[in-house]
Structures are given as C-alpha cells and as structure tokens.
Amino acid sequence: MTSDYKKPIPVPQVESDQYWQKAKEKELWLRKCNACNQPYFYPRDISPCCFSRDTTWIQASGKATLFTYGIVQRAPHPGFVPDVPFVTAIVELEEGPIMATNIVMEDPTPEKLQVGMALEVVFEDITDTIALPKFKPA
Amino acid sequence: MADLSRTVAIVGVAESDEIGRIEKSNLQLHAEAAYNALEDAGLKMSDINGLMTAGTSTINLGEYLGVQPMFTDTTAVGGSSFIIHIAHAMAAINAGYCDTILVTHGEAGRSARSRMGFNASDPGPQYETPYGFIGAPINYAMAARRYMHIYGDDFTRQGMAEVAVATRKWANLNPKAYMQAQEMSFDDYHDSRWISWPFHLFDCCLVTDAGGAYIITTAERARDLPKKPVYVLGAGEGHDHGILSQMPDLTRTWARNSGPAAMKMAGVTHDDIDLAMIYDSFTYTVLATLESLGFCGPGEAPDFVKDQRTAPGGNFAMNTSGGGLSYTHSGMYGMFLVLEAVRQLRGETGERQIDNPKLSLVHGTGGSLSSTGTVILGVD
Numbered sequence: 085m086t087s088d089y090k091k092p093i094p095v096p097q098v099e100s101d102q103y104w105q106k107a108k109e110k111e112l113w114l115r116k117c118n119a120c121n122q123p124y125f126y127p128r129d130i131s132p133c134c135f136s137r138d139t140t141w142i143q144a145s146g147k148a149t150l151f152t153y154g155i156v157q158r159a160p161h162p163g164f165v166p167d168v169p170f171v172t173a174i175v176e177l178e179e180g181p182i183m184a185t186n187i188v189m190e191d192p193t194p195e196k197l198q199v200g201m202a203l204e205v206v207f208e209d210i211t212d213t214i215a216l217p218k219f220k221p222a
Numbered sequence: 223m224a225d226l227s228r229t230v231a232i233v234g235v236a237e238s239d240e241i242g243r244i245e246k247s248n249l250q251l252h253a254e255a256a257y258n259a260l261e262d263a264g265l266k267m268s269d270i271n272g273l274m275t276a277g278t279s280t281i282n283l284g285e286y287l288g289v290q291p292m293f294t295d296t297t298a299v300g301g302s303s304f305i306i307h308i309a310h311a312m313a314a315i316n317a318g319y320c321d322t323i324l325v326t327h328g329e330a331g332r333s334a335r336s337r338m339g340f341n342a343s344d345p346g347p348q349y350e351t352p353y354g355f356i357g358a359p360i361n362y363a364m365a366a367r368r369y370m371h372i373y374g375d376d377f378t379r380q381g382m383a384e385v386a387v388a389t390r391k392w393a394n395l396n397p398k399a400y401m402q403a404q405e406m407s408f409d410d411y412h413d414s415r416w417i418s419w420p421f422h423l424f425d426c427c428l429v430t431d432a433g434g435a436y437i438i439t440t441a442e443r444a445r446d447l448p449k450k451p452v453y454v455l456g457a458g459e460g461h462d463h464g465i466l467s468q469m470p471d472l473t474r475t476w477a478r479n480s481g482p483a484a485m486k487m488a489g490v491t492h493d494d495i496d497l498a499m500i501y502d503s504f505t506y507t508v509l510a511t512l513e514s515l516g517f518c519g520p521g522e523a524p525d526f527v528k529d530q531r532t533a534p535g536g537n538f539a540m541n542t543s544g545g546g547l548s549y550t551h552s553g554m555y556g557m558f559l560v561l562e563a564v565r566q567l568r569g570e571t572g573e574r575q576i577d578n579p580k581l582s583l584v585h586g587t588g589g590s591l592s593s594t595g596t597v598i599l600g601v602d
Contacts, residue, residue: 091352091354092347092351092352092356093352094347094348094349094351094352095342095343095347095348096348097343097348100348125349126345126348126349126468151368152364152365152367152368152371152472153364153367154360154363154364154367154418154419154420154421155416155418155419156354156360156418157415157416157417157418157419158359158416158417158418159354160354160356160357160359160360161354161356164354164356167354170354172353172354172355172360172364172418173364174364174368174466174467174472182467182468183349183467184349184350184353184355184465184466184467185353186353186354194375194419194420199367199368199371210352216352216353218353
C-alpha cells in the first residue's frame with residue numbers, strides 16, 4: 085500500500101498530530117475554542133476566531149453536508165490519473181467547520197452530487213501512519 | 223490620511239520579446255520586458271531606484287538586471303500582485319524611499335510550470351493537496367459550482383459563455399494575442415472539453431510563457447517624458463483567506479473592499495469608468511468580481527454581461543487585450559492588465575482602441591480567489 089501510493093501525502097505537524105493520529109484510528113477530531121465555544125478547522129493551537137490559547141480537541145460526529153464540488157476530468161498530477169473522473173469537494177461538518185475532501189463515488193455526475201446532500205466520513209489508509217478522511221453519501 | 227491621488231504615473235509598459243512557448247529563463251523574460259519598458263518610457267536603467275516583482279526575489283532580479291535599488295518589494299499574493307504593487311509604489315514614492323520604480327514579471331508558465339513556494343507544513347499541502355485540490359482550475363471550478371447552485375446552473379453557464387466569447391473577440395483584434403487567429407462561437411465554447419466540471423477548457427485562461435514590465439515615477443517627472451502620463455488615482459488591496467476551503471463566501475471576493483477603497487481615493491463612481499480590466503483567470507472570476515466590485519448586485523453578473531455587452535461594439539469595454547482567457551496568461555497575469563489599461567488610455571491600441579477613454583479600473587485576483595488589488599488609472 086505505502087509503496088503503491090503515488091499521490092501527495094500530508095505531513096503531520098505538532099499542531100495537527102492528534103488530528104492525523106485519530107484519523108488513522110478512523111475518528112474525526114476537531115479543535116475547539118473554549119473562549120468562543122466554537123470548533124474550527126483546520127487544527128491549530130491558537131483559535132482563528134478570537135486568537136485564544138484556550139483551545140481543546142473534540143470528536144466530531146463524522147456527519148456533513150455537501151457545500152460544493154467539482155468533477156475533475158484532467159488529472160492535475162500523475163498520481164491522480166487512475167482516479168479520473170474524481171470528485172473534489174468542500175463539505176460542511178455537522179459541528180459547523182468546513183473542510184476540503186473527496187466524495188467517494190463511482191461514475192460521478194452532477195446529478196448524483198446534490199449540494200446539501202447528507203454525507204458521512206470514511207477513512208482511506210494511504211500509508212502505515214496516515215489515513216485520509218473522505219466522505220460518501222449517507 | 224495623505225492625499226496620494228495623481229501623485230504618481232505609469233510611464234513605461236511592455237511585454238517580453240515573445241509570448242507563447244519560450245525556452246528562455248524566467249529572468250531573461252523579466253530583463254527583456256524591462257528593456258522594452260524603459261524604451262517605452264524614454265528612461266535608462268540608471269534612472270531606476272526602486273525594484274519590485276513577485277515570483278522571485280528582487281535580490282536575484284536586481285543582480286540579473288544590474289540594479290541596486292533603495293526600495294524593494296516582493297509582495298507575492300498570486301496574480302493580483304502586480305496591481306497591488308502599484309499601491310505600494312505609490313506609497314513608497316510619496317514616502318520618499320525612491321522616485322522611479324521598475325516592476326517586472328517573467329514566467330515560463332507553459333514550459334517551467336513554476337508556482338508559488340511549496341512547504342509541507344502549510345495548510346494547503348496538508349488539507350487540500352492530498353485530495354487533488356491542485357491548480358487553479360480545480361479550485362475555482364468548485365467556487366463556480368457553489369454560485370451555480372445559488373443562482374441557477376443554466377443562468378450562470380450562459381454568463382460564463384458570454385465572457386469567453388466576448389473576450390475572444392477582443393483577442394481577435396490584438397496582434398500579440400495568443401488566440402488572435404482563432405474565433406470562438408457559443409457552440410465552440412459549449413463543445414470545448416471538460417477540465418473540471420463545471421469548467422470547460424474555454425472557461426480557463428491560457429498557459430503561456432511571457433514577461434512584462436511597467437515603470438512608475440512621480441507625476442512631475444512623468445510630465446517631462448515622451449508619452450502621455452497615466453496617473454494613479456486610487457488603490458485598494460487585501461485578502462480574506464488562503465486556501466479555497468477557507469474562503470468565507472465562495473461567491474464574493476475581497477474586491478468588495480479593494481474596489482470601493484480605490485474608487486473612493488480616486489473620487490470616482492462605477493459610471494465614470496471607461497474601461498474595466500478585470501483579472502480573467504476563469505470566466506467565473508469575472509462574474510464574481512463584477513458583483514464584488516459593485517458593478518452589479520449578487521447574482522446579477524450573468525445578466526450584466528449578456529448579449530455580448532463586453533465585446534467590441536458593446537457598451538461596457540472589458541478586457542480589451544483578449545484577457546488571460548485569450549491573450550496571455552503566464553501564471554501571475556496582473557501585469558498584463560496594467561499594460562493594456564495604460565495603452566488604451568494613451569490611445570495606442572490600434573484596431574481595438576476604445577473611444578477616448580479617460581478612466582480605467584484595473585483589478586487583479588490572486589491565489590484561490592484569495593487576494594485582490596484594485597487601482598484606478600486616468601489620463602488628462
């Protein structure tokens with residue numbers, strides 16, 4: 085699996101280690117600002133809403149809705165050639181934050197991808213240590 | 223706040239010797255454009271005491287050109303950079319750091335595909351790149367799809383087609399345009415292959431190698447030089463996100479702030495603008511920008527551009543060079559918006575010359591719809 089994976093691999097940072105560790109355990113975790121009581125994405129120690137250090141981690145439900153998407157017909161990178169056509173998407177998590185992802189779907193078409201449709205998270209193992217959160221129709 | 227309007231003017235504009243597929247280095251393109259711009263301005267390199275660029279460091283550029291400036295700026299925020307540079311040049315000249323600034327660009331977009339720096343610890347490489355959010359077409363297509371969802375797929379699609387077809391008509395009148403010899407009908411637009419749905423090929427700008435340069439100096443000095451000075455009347459800039467998924471509103475760019483700031487400084491309204499040079503990385507960029515700038519309201523841009531209103535002969539002159547869509551796009555296209563605005567205002571654009579323009583609004587968008595810069599240019 086590791087040697088076969090030819091797409092870009094994220095490199096966890098100190099501020100995002102827990103996000104990636106939990107994703108490998110098939111859980112979606114978010115940072116939350118205690119001062120504003122708001123979860124946010126992407127993870128960083130100091131919250132972007134009010135720049136507070138009083139932040140924590142919470143487990144997200146994994147439920148989301150489709151905010152927008154595109155259906156890629158021309159691979160942007162050699163590793164994506166086998167995936168074409170594939171769906172890039174922006175989804176709105178139940179908890180509020182918005183994140184970039186792929187929608188896991190055979191033969192994607194605009195008709196099958198309704199903005200607002202219900203989604204749930206799945207995790208794709210890409211290396212021994214990294215799993216990517218992706219979403220499929222709920 | 224100091225009144226900066228009309229204190230500086232653009233006095234020289236030029237491209238590199240060629241546009242298209244070029245084997246030369248990026249810096250050679252910068253140098254050719256600089257040489258040609260100095261000639262256009264009637265100045266020598268020894269007159270230059272400020273240096274600006276984006277995409278490389280001015281230390282490399284200065285060394286290559288033989289310039290040792292007292293003012294240096296490499297503000298690099300994507301394609302809007304060269305519009306934002308005008309604002310910074312205006313401030314620097316007024317602050318007294320220098321009096322004559324050379325701004326250059328050179329990108330072998332097609333041959334080298336070099337882009338802004340990549341760092342694995344940044345958010346893009348962690349949270350977007352692994353999913354294939356790579357390159358502007360894939361990113362901007364998702365923003366367009368959100369707009370289409372809100373205002374209607376067919377309605378938006380028609381607006382995108384109008385922009386593509388109208389801009390090609392201007393390119394057909396520009397001897398330097400990469401697509402000068404090819405016409406585009408509405409059928410050609412709709413039949414062009416999919417890049418990333420909802421984008422057709424003809425929704426996307428070209429990828430060409432090119433260089434460009436402009437020279438800015440004090441209004442006083444500009445009046446002594448051979449060509450008609452093009453004054454900077456107002457400027458605005460800024461950004462509200464970095465990566466696409468963090469954009470506060472996919473249908474609205476920072477033009478909503480940079481545009482009014484520039485127009486206020488210049489003391490002009492939308493009706494005063496004779497020529498709109500609007501960064502057209504994609505047809506969608508134009509629609510979202512026209513709305514964000516306030517030429518029309520949210521959801522109204524497809525109607526604003528309908529019936530080929532922005533084409534030659536229409537009553538809203540826009541992207542008269544043929545744009546990023548059909549003239550050239552080397553990665554950071556903002557430079558070429560400036561060149562065309564200056565040439566139109568000077569009356570130098572031949573077959574595509576619009577009738578006696580006095581004011582142009584020049585607007586750049588960079589990154590993933592992330593940054594914008596707006597300037598108002600004018601002639602006496």
